[in-house]
Amino acid sequence: MAHGPVEPGGRGGARAASPFHCPYCGDTDLWPREAGGWECRSCLRAFSLQFLGPAAPSARTPEGGAS
Numbered sequence: 482m483a484h485g486p487v488e489p490g491g492r493g494g495a496r497a498a499s500p501f502h503c504p505y506c507g508d509t510d511l512w513p514r515e516a517g518g519w520e521c522r523s524c525l526r527a528f529s530l531q532f533l534g535p536a537a538p539s540a541r542t543p544e545g546g547a548s
Protein backbone atom coordinates (compact mmCIF):
# COMPACT_ATOMS: atom_id res chain seq x y z
CA MET A 482 0.00 0.00 0.00
CA ALA A 483 2.82 2.34 -0.74
CA HIS A 484 1.88 5.52 -2.45
CA GLY A 485 5.10 6.50 -4.09
CA PRO A 486 8.34 7.39 -2.39
CA VAL A 487 8.16 8.52 1.20
CA GLU A 488 9.88 11.79 1.83
CA PRO A 489 11.93 11.81 5.03
CA GLY A 490 10.12 13.87 7.61
CA GLY A 491 7.85 15.32 4.98
CA ARG A 492 4.24 15.66 5.95
CA GLY A 493 2.45 18.34 4.02
CA GLY A 494 5.57 20.41 3.59
CA ALA A 495 4.19 23.14 5.82
CA ARG A 496 7.06 22.93 8.22
CA ALA A 497 10.03 25.16 7.76
CA ALA A 498 13.43 23.73 7.29
CA SER A 499 15.20 22.88 10.49
CA PRO A 500 18.54 24.53 11.07
CA PHE A 501 21.55 22.43 11.86
CA HIS A 502 23.57 25.05 13.65
CA CYS A 503 22.79 28.14 15.65
CA PRO A 504 23.57 31.16 13.43
CA TYR A 505 24.91 33.01 16.45
CA CYS A 506 27.03 30.60 18.40
CA GLY A 507 27.17 27.66 16.03
CA ASP A 508 25.85 25.20 18.56
CA THR A 509 23.59 22.37 17.52
CA ASP A 510 21.42 22.34 20.61
CA LEU A 511 18.41 23.76 18.84
CA TRP A 512 14.83 23.28 19.87
CA PRO A 513 11.64 24.29 18.06
CA ARG A 514 9.49 26.91 19.69
CA GLU A 515 5.77 26.63 20.00
CA ALA A 516 5.39 30.21 18.81
CA GLY A 517 7.44 29.43 15.77
CA GLY A 518 11.10 29.54 15.08
CA TRP A 519 13.87 27.96 17.00
CA GLU A 520 15.73 28.57 20.20
CA CYS A 521 19.29 27.81 21.01
CA ARG A 522 19.80 26.26 24.41
CA SER A 523 23.45 27.13 24.31
CA CYS A 524 23.34 30.90 23.90
CA LEU A 525 19.64 31.26 24.74
CA ARG A 526 18.77 33.05 21.53
CA ALA A 527 15.56 32.63 19.62
CA PHE A 528 15.46 33.02 15.90
CA SER A 529 13.44 32.03 12.90
CA LEU A 530 14.22 30.90 9.44
CA GLN A 531 12.67 32.58 6.48
CA PHE A 532 12.66 31.50 2.90
CA LEU A 533 13.39 34.59 0.86
CA GLY A 534 12.90 33.02 -2.52
CA PRO A 535 14.89 31.16 -5.10
CA ALA A 536 18.41 32.27 -5.65
CA ALA A 537 18.78 33.55 -9.17
CA PRO A 538 22.01 32.37 -10.76
CA SER A 539 22.05 35.48 -12.95
CA ALA A 540 22.25 37.67 -9.88
CA ARG A 541 25.61 36.25 -9.01
CA THR A 542 28.75 37.75 -10.40
CA PRO A 543 31.07 34.96 -11.49
CA GLU A 544 34.05 37.28 -11.66
CA GLY A 545 33.35 38.97 -8.36
CA GLY A 546 35.52 41.91 -9.24
CA ALA A 547 34.01 45.28 -8.57
CA SER A 548 35.46 47.90 -10.87
Ligand SMILES: [Zn+2]
Nearest residue numbers: 503506521524
Ligand atom coordinates in the same frame (compact mmCIF):
# COMPACT_ATOMS: atom_id res chain seq x y z
ZN1 LIG B 1 23.33 29.69 19.92
